[in-house]
Amino acid sequence: MRWFFLQTSDFALRTSLELNPTISYAIVDAVRPRGRKAPWAASPSGAGPVLRELVFAPVAEKLAEVERRIQVKISSRADLISEVTNYVLGGGGKRVRPGLLLLSARMCGYDGGERDVDLAVVAEFMHAATLIHDDIIDNAPKRRGRPSAPARWGPHVSVLAGDFLYSHSIQRLVCDGDFQVLKAFADATVAMTEGEILELRWHRNPDVLHQDYLTIITCKTAALFSAACRSGALIAGVDETRVEALTEFGLNLGIGFQLVDDALDFAASEEMLGKPVGNDLVEGKVTYPLIYVLHQDHSPERDHIRHLLSNGQLQEADVERIRRYVTEGGGVLASVEEARTYLRKGGRQGHLSADLRPPSG
Amino acid sequence: MEGKVTYPLIYVLHQDDSPERDHIRDLLSNGQLKEADVERIRRYVTEGGGVLASVEEARTYLRKARQQLVPFPDTVARRSLEMLVDFIVERQW
Numbered sequence: 001m002r003w004f005f006l007q008t009s010d011f012a013l014r015t016s017l018e019l020n021p022t023i024s025y026a027i028v029d030a031v032r033p034r035g036r037k038a039p040w041a042a043s044p045s046g047a048g049p050v051l052r053e054l055v056f057a058p059v060a061e062k063l064a065e066v067e068r069r070i071q072v073k074i075s076s077r078a079d080l081i082s083e084v085t086n087y088v089l090g091g092g093g094k095r096v097r098p099g100l101l102l103l104s105a106r107m108c109g110y111d112g113g114e115r116d117v118d119l120a121v122v123a124e125f126m127h128a129a130t131l132i133h134d135d136i137i138d139n140a141p142k143r144r145g146r147p148s149a150p151a152r153w154g155p156h157v158s159v160l161a162g163d164f165l166y167s168h169s170i171q172r173l174v175c176d177g178d179f180q181v182l183k184a185f186a187d188a189t190v191a192m193t194e195g196e197i198l199e200l201r202w203h204r205n206p207d208v209l210h211q212d213y214l215t216i217i218t219c220k221t222a223a224l225f226s227a228a229c230r231s232g233a234l235i236a237g238v239d240e241t242r243v244e245a246l247t248e249f250g251l252n253l254g255i256g257f258q259l260v261d262d263a264l265d266f267a268a269s270e271e272m273l274g275k276p277v278g279n280d281l282v283e284g285k286v287t288y289p290l291i292y293v294l295h296q297d298h299s300p301e302r303d304h305i306r307h308l309l310s311n312g313q314l315q316e317a318d319v320e321r322i323r324r325y326v327t328e329g330g331g332v333l334a335s336v337e338e339a340r341t342y343l344r345k346g347g348r349q350g351h352l353s354a355d356l357r358p359p360s361g
Numbered sequence: 362m363e364g365k366v367t368y369p370l371i372y373v374l375h376q377d378d379s380p381e382r383d384h385i386r387d388l389l390s391n392g393q394l395k396e397a398d399v400e401r402i403r404r405y406v407t408e409g410g411g412v413l414a415s416v417e418e419a420r421t422y423l424r425k426a427r428q429q430l431v432p433f434p435d436t437v438a439r440r441s442l443e444m445l446v447d448f449i450v451e452r453q454w
Contacts, residue, residue, distance in 0.1 A: 055448060057437075058438050058441050099445075103438050108433075204364040205366060205390070206370075210375070242433070245432055246429070248426075248429050249442070253423065255419075256446070259416070260416060260450055262367035262369060262415060263369055265367065
């Protein structure tokens with residue numbers, strides 16, 4: 001659970017208390033717990049707050065430009081196509097693939113203009129194409145809280161809109177003119193189609209093996225992550241070793257991403273933990289999430305929690321009660337917000353303080 | 362769930378030899394899943410450790426991903442990519 005953020009925010013809190021004893025707790029804007037995945041999956045302006053403000057901070061301006069271009073209607077002789085693609089692309093999304101491409105390019109020292117932005121847009125177009133096709137195949141009524149494209153326009157129009165996004169992406173890559181980049185994305189589109197077919201083949205089949213599953217998610221998800229990272233390296237002109245390193249990076253990241261996504265499909269948040277819940281509490285640490293809620297809240301439950309904290313050994317049920325009190329009171333999100341505020345300060349000069357690097361796992 | 366058999370379930374089906382396993386296999390192969398079936402499968406997977414196994418498996422790949430960043434100079438972009446790796450597992454909230 002949010003372990004890194006609890007630690008980060010705990011650090012941020014202690015540091016900001018040192019720097020500023022009158023720390024303000026009024027930091028939560030519109031972000032409230034809305035169930036799993038919601039806060040950053042359903043953000044209308046692209047990436048969720050932490051991704052946008054923290055992870056993608058070094059490429060924030062570029063990403064804003066990507067977002068602007070994504071929202072521009074793609075011109076087409078068939079109006080209906082741009083209507084569908086615009087609807088799908090405007091439905092939010094974390095813009096992970098564009099972010100990856102931009103960060104990879106930046107890490108490799110790219111500073112040669114706007115190719116990174118152009119290609120980041122392509123990465124998102126291709127992703128959107130897969131989403132449309134997925135929704136047709138899965139017969140999904142909703143996507144990101146709104147009717148899916150096939151629910152709105154039917155499968156015929158939708159499948160063509162997906163095809164259009166793919167081929168339009170290829171057009172843009174041809175205009176970019178770099179065969180290596182074109183090949184990276186072309187390979188990814190082939191893999192994504194293969195992954196989708198393999199998934200269908202194993203549909204509801206309990207004999208599917210670990211290896212089959214890995215092949216599916218590698219094709220379906222990791223291939224495009226990998227192409228995005230690889231392209232970032234390619235346009236920066238780094239040596240082949242580094243291009244390959246970033247290609248592998250994207251592949252592993254994508255596999256990890258999909259594994260977690262599939263785990264989330266089964267799990268309530270509590271079950272996700274790789275570490276015991278409420279460990280800080282058992283150790284008697286009162287960290288920012290709890291401080292925040294105690295500060296905000298004036299209910300009788302607050303007094304009960306305070307009482308629990310001051311009186312000796314916490315039982316398992318107590319820990320669970322406090323944990324729920326904190327999450328339901330918005331303490332975890334407040335922590336993330338606080339971390340974000342702090343990191344924004346730290347990142348103003350273009351780099352984060354080394355002390356704020358997340359613990360390497 | 363949509364009938365996709367993903368790692369958490371694959372893991373538990375592979376580990377388990379109980380009669381419940383056969384029942385779950387039957388459920389999967391035979392037609393439409395009712396809400397109660399889905400809940401039963403969900404519980405089977407979580408109680409069988411499928412979710413944690415999946416996250417562990419994810420961590421293996423994410424560790425590799427982190428490793429691949431090592432040759433790059435320590436810049437803010439690299440730190441961001443490292444953060445993104447860590448973020449994948451923690452992205453619950």
